Amino acid sequence: MISTILLLGTVCSTVTGRLGRVAGTLRRQVLWPVGRTLERLLAPIDRVLDPVADGYNRSLGPYFGEMSGLQFGVIAVSVAGLLTAGYWAPMVGPLLGGGLLRTLALASIWAIFAMSWDIQSGYTGYISFGHSALSGAAGYTTALLIVHVDPTLSIWVTGSVSVLAALVVGLLIALPTLRLEGPYFSLITFVAVLLFYRLTTAFSSLGGIPGFGQPDVFTWDPMLRYYYMAIPMLLIALALTFMARSNLGMILIAIRENEPAVSAAGLNPTKFKLWSFMLSSVPMGIGGVLLVGFTGNVDPSTFVVVDNSIEMIAIAVIGGMSSILGPLGGAFLFEVLNHQVLHGYSTPVRYLFLWLIVLFVLVFARDGLFRAIWHRLGAVRGESE
Amino acid sequence: MTDAILEIDDLDVYYGKSHALKGVSLSIGEGEIYGVIGPNGAGKTTMLNAIAGFVDYDGTVRYDGTDLAAVRPQRIVRDGLVYCTEDRDLFPYFSVHENLLMGAQFRDDRDGVRADLDMVYELFPRLDERREQEAETMSGGEQQMLAVGRALMSGPDVLMLDEPTLGLAPVIIQDIGAALETLQAQTGLTILLAEQNATFALTHADRLSLIETGEIELSGTHGEFHDNEYVREAYVGVH
Numbered sequence: 001m002i003s004t005i006l007l008l009g010t011v012c013s014t015v016t017g018r019l020g021r022v023a024g025t026l027r028r029q030v031l032w033p034v035g036r037t038l039e040r041l042l043a044p045i046d047r048v049l050d051p052v053a054d055g056y057n058r059s060l061g062p063y064f065g066e067m068s069g070l071q072f073g074v075i076a077v078s079v080a081g082l083l084t085a086g087y088w089a090p091m092v093g094p095l096l097g098g099g100l101l102r103t104l105a106l107a108s109i110w111a112i113f114a115m116s117w118d119i120q121s122g123y124t125g126y127i128s129f130g131h132s133a134l135s136g137a138a139g140y141t142t143a144l145l146i147v148h149v150d151p152t153l154s155i156w157v158t159g160s161v162s163v164l165a166a167l168v169v170g171l172l173i174a175l176p177t178l179r180l181e182g183p184y185f186s187l188i189t190f191v192a193v194l195l196f197y198r199l200t201t202a203f204s205s206l207g208g209i210p211g212f213g214q215p216d217v218f219t220w221d222p223m224l225r226y227y228y229m230a231i232p233m234l235l236i237a238l239a240l241t242f243m244a245r246s247n248l249g250m251i252l253i254a255i256r257e258n259e260p261a262v263s264a265a266g267l268n269p270t271k272f273k274l275w276s277f278m279l280s281s282v283p284m285g286i287g288g289v290l291l292v293g294f295t296g297n298v299d300p301s302t303f304v305v306v307d308n309s310i311e312m313i314a315i316a317v318i319g320g321m322s323s324i325l326g327p328l329g330g331a332f333l334f335e336v337l338n339h340q341v342l343h344g345y346s347t348p349v350r351y352l353f354l355w356l357i358v359l360f361v362l363v364f365a366r367d368g369l370f371r372a373i374w375h376r377l378g379a380v381r382g383e384s385e
Numbered sequence: 386m387t388d389a390i391l392e393i394d395d396l397d398v399y400y401g402k403s404h405a406l407k408g409v410s411l412s413i414g415e416g417e418i419y420g421v422i423g424p425n426g427a428g429k430t431t432m433l434n435a436i437a438g439f440v441d442y443d444g445t446v447r448y449d450g451t452d453l454a455a456v457r458p459q460r461i462v463r464d465g466l467v468y469c470t471e472d473r474d475l476f477p478y479f480s481v482h483e484n485l486l487m488g489a490q491f492r493d494d495r496d497g498v499r500a501d502l503d504m505v506y507e508l509f510p511r512l513d514e515r516r517e518q519e520a521e522t523m524s525g526g527e528q529q530m531l532a533v534g535r536a537l538m539s540g541p542d543v544l545m546l547d548e549p550t551l552g553l554a555p556v557i558i559q560d561i562g563a564a565l566e567t568l569q570a571q572t573g574l575t576i577l578l579a580e581q582n583a584t585f586a587l588t589h590a591d592r593l594s595l596i597e598t599g600e601i602e603l604s605g606t607h608g609e610f611h612d613n614e615y616v617r618e619a620y621v622g623v624h
Contacts (some may be wrong), residue, residue, distance in 0.1 A: 091544050
């Protein structure tokens with residue numbers, strides 16, 4: 001027995017040793033030269049864009065973070081791309097299996113979820129496994145209002161009540177738990193979402209497993225639907241980036257880094273953790289309302305299941321936690337991979353691939369893909385960041 | 386003493402069954418540097434933790450006339466009693482500048498904050514040279530300077546320092562000592578200094594107490610401590 005274990009150990013260590021060497025060679029022979037060539041190619045663009053970026057840095061930089069020329073260019077092109085997607089996506093879509101606008105609309109909703117998760121979990125380090133309970137609360141509120149109160153209620157009424165419901169559920173989870181530290185907080189958020197799931201499946205008045213089919217989708221027009229999802233997403237991204245770059249964001253990161261020191265600096269960490277949870281609940285609610293308008297159906301597997309919470313975390317991790325824009329990019333990467341690149345495969349196979357990618361990012365680019373790319377872009381001309 | 390800004394009366398602290406602080410009383414006057422010396426485990430840190438409201442205690446702590454028993458730790462800091470702990474408690478991935486700003490997060494007076502920033506950078510030129518450096522990558526002495534600097538950014542009237550010389554090179558210890566004296570002379574800051582390094586405390590404190598196994602064994606002025614046989618033999622070493 002012992003000798004088997006020893007043998008296994010030797011085999012494992014040789015394999016990992018060899019793997020490490022292969023990775024090292026790969027890095028030296030392939031990644032570094034490619035990176036250097038890219039830097040040489042991109043540096044002139046960076047130089048050209050620098051004056052524009054400087055103008056931005058002087059006017060809006062203090063509020064949304066400073067950028068180098070290239071970073072500014074990438075953001076400008078991305079925003080322009082998202083705003084014009086309604087026109088170009090139907091043309092590019094067929095190359096990726098069709099339905100690209102639908103995927104981008106869905107990605108916008110997930111971007112909202114991932115960014116909302118990020119401002120709370122990514123920034124404070126208090127990882128929530130229960131964020132789908134918040135979007136679920138919003139979705140179920142909309143459905144219940146339409147089914148039990150008045151099917152003709154306007155979206156503004158159901159929407160605002162639903163966002164309020166997400167905020168209330170957020171407070172219900174946050175108030176008793178945020179005094180806890182370490183894994184206890186995560187565990188309780190996990191239990192909260194399990195409870196919520198059982199609640200929705202156990203009572204037929206809450207729709208049971210089939211849920212509610214009565215809520216209508218916003219529209220069947222793919223282009224219009226995309227903009228219904230993308231515009232709120234961009235506004236939320238703007239608002240959350242602003243918050244994250246403000247003093248509040250700095251305090252939230254400080255809580256993650258050293259909570260006792262935040263206390264010692266005369267600030268009450270619990271108060272700020274509560275703020276971050278509320279700040280996260282509101283866009284979660286908005287995302288939930290949008291998801292109702294996207295699917296037209298409110299049921300446990302679309303809204304509540306714990307997989308949803310984990311998917312938000314995965315998206316945020318792929319993109320790069322505690323950066324807001326990283327999770328945004330992560331959502332588009334995740335959904336495009338899921339529904340376009342891998343679209344020929346069955347759902348389990350697709351998710352197998354996706355989780356493997358998450359694993360790879362966790363091992364090889366712990367700070368997230370988009371964060372790593374972002375810092376590289378900022379340093380093409382050798383300056384740090 | 387009548388103009389005491391910080392008064393500790395009959396302070397008792399228990400950790401479970403062990404009696405860490407046994408009826409300690411001190412009175413610290415406005416504008417003085419008060420040293421508390423004693424060996425490892427004597428209760429110096431416990432005393433500071435009690436004053437800052439981090440541990441429960443029996444007895445009274447009075448700061449500027451108010452009993453601190455019912456005041457929350459964050460309130461205590463805002464009222465000007467600032468504690469710079471032994472483990473420095475920096476934000477490791479924040480720059481020097483950001484760490485300093487964290488100390489002033491709760492303040493509304495922008496001009497005062499800016500003036501204090503200039504004061505800290507002038508007091509510790511090493512920090513000025515390293516504004517953008519991450520705290521984690523700095524040497525122990527620089528981190529200690531940053532910890533003191535951040536405490537100063539909270540605009541203290543009384544600064545409690547726990548072992549500011551711990552593990553530092555003699556040159557750095559000199560710098561820190563000089564900074565404390567500058568602060569006392571220029572801003573009238575009151576400093577409560579807990580130190581194992583008796584020589585350092587003796588050099589800079591106006592009055593001192595010696596604390597051993599949770600009790601105050603001796604209190605007196607700088608001169609009395611300097612001439613005391615027991616202190617010289619046990620804590621300072623023969624000169």
